[in-house]
Amino acid sequence: MKPAEKTSAAALAAVVIAVAGGFPQASRAQTLMDAANGDVFDFTWGDVTATNNGTSITLTEAPSLSFGGAGEGLGELTVDAASSSIEVIYKALPGNTAATFTLTLQDTDPNTSGVEDYFYAFDIASGTPVDNGFVSLAVPLLDHFAVAPAFEQNAGDEVPNFGLTGFSIQLGTPGEGLALELRSVSIVPVPEPGGLALLGLAGAAAILHRPRAGRRP
Numbered sequence: 033m034k035p036a037e038k039t040s041a042a043a044l045a046a047v048v049i050a051v052a053g054g055f056p057q058a059s060r061a062q063t064l065m066d067a068a069n070g071d072v073f074d075f076t077w078g079d080v081t082a083t084n085n086g087t088s089i090t091l092t093e094a095p096s097l098s099f100g101g102a103g104e105g106l107g108e109l110t111v112d113a114a115s116s117s118i119e120v121i122y123k124a125l126p127g128n129t130a131a132t133f134t135l136t137l138q139d140t141d142p143n144t145s146g147v148e149d150y151f152y153a154f155d156i157a158s159g160t161p162v163d164n165g166f167v168s169l170a171v172p173l174l175d176h177f178a179v180a181p182a183f184e185q186n187a188g189d190e191v192p193n194f195g196l197t198g199f200s201i202q203l204g205t206p207g208e209g210l211a212l213e214l215r216s217v218s219i220v221p222v223p224e225p226g227g228l229a230l231l232g233l234a235g236a237a238a239i240l241h242r243p244r245a246g247r248r249p
């Protein structure tokens with residue numbers, strides 16, 4: 033390899049490593065609620081209680097009720113739905129009888145004067161262990177199971193173009209008793225597609241270098 037080629041290959045490798053190393057991903061990660069910072073929900077409805085014990089938020093809901101939840105308002109955050117997931121770090125308490133909880137993300141749509149909720153299903157048993165019984169579960173923002181106008185709001189454009197102005201956690205199935213400890217709620221990058229695309233780019237660059245080397249006298 034000629035010195036110039038070495039330099040350009042090294043520069044390309046540096047770019048690939050810098051991008052694959054995740055700083056664009058890290059720049060998109062945003063913590064929406066962190067119990068260790070004293071955060072607790074802005075409001076609850078139904079027979080729900082939400083209390084912060086210093087390291088986590090205990091969220092409990094009476095099993096006799098068919099509705100209820102806890103919500104948090106946010107400043108308007110721009111979030112790219114295609115490359116982001118919503119992650120919750122939580123622990124099911126011994127009294128929990130719910131199999132799922134539903135998380136909603138609120139999207140404001142100035143173009144329609146509407147506000148809409150995107151609904152995400154969290155299967156409580158499917159989280160990945162973190163520590164001390166807590167698990168992490170992240171659902172891609174494009175994997176919502178429903179979208180609907182937010183409570184008493186006009187219809188939005190049904191496009192997940194956040195404008196994220198709030199979120200809530202509520203029962204997944206009416207009549208189940210939700211009892212969770214929550215540590216944090218965050219927007220995190222969807223990792224795989226970006227990483228694979230960069231590996232493909234690096235591979236293509238390596239292949240493009242080969243014929244040029246072969247033509248040398």
Ligand SMILES: [Ca+2]
Binds near residue numbers: 141142192194195
């Ligand atoms: Ca919007």
Ligand SMILES: [Ca+2]
Binds near residue numbers: 193
């Ligand atoms: Ca929208």
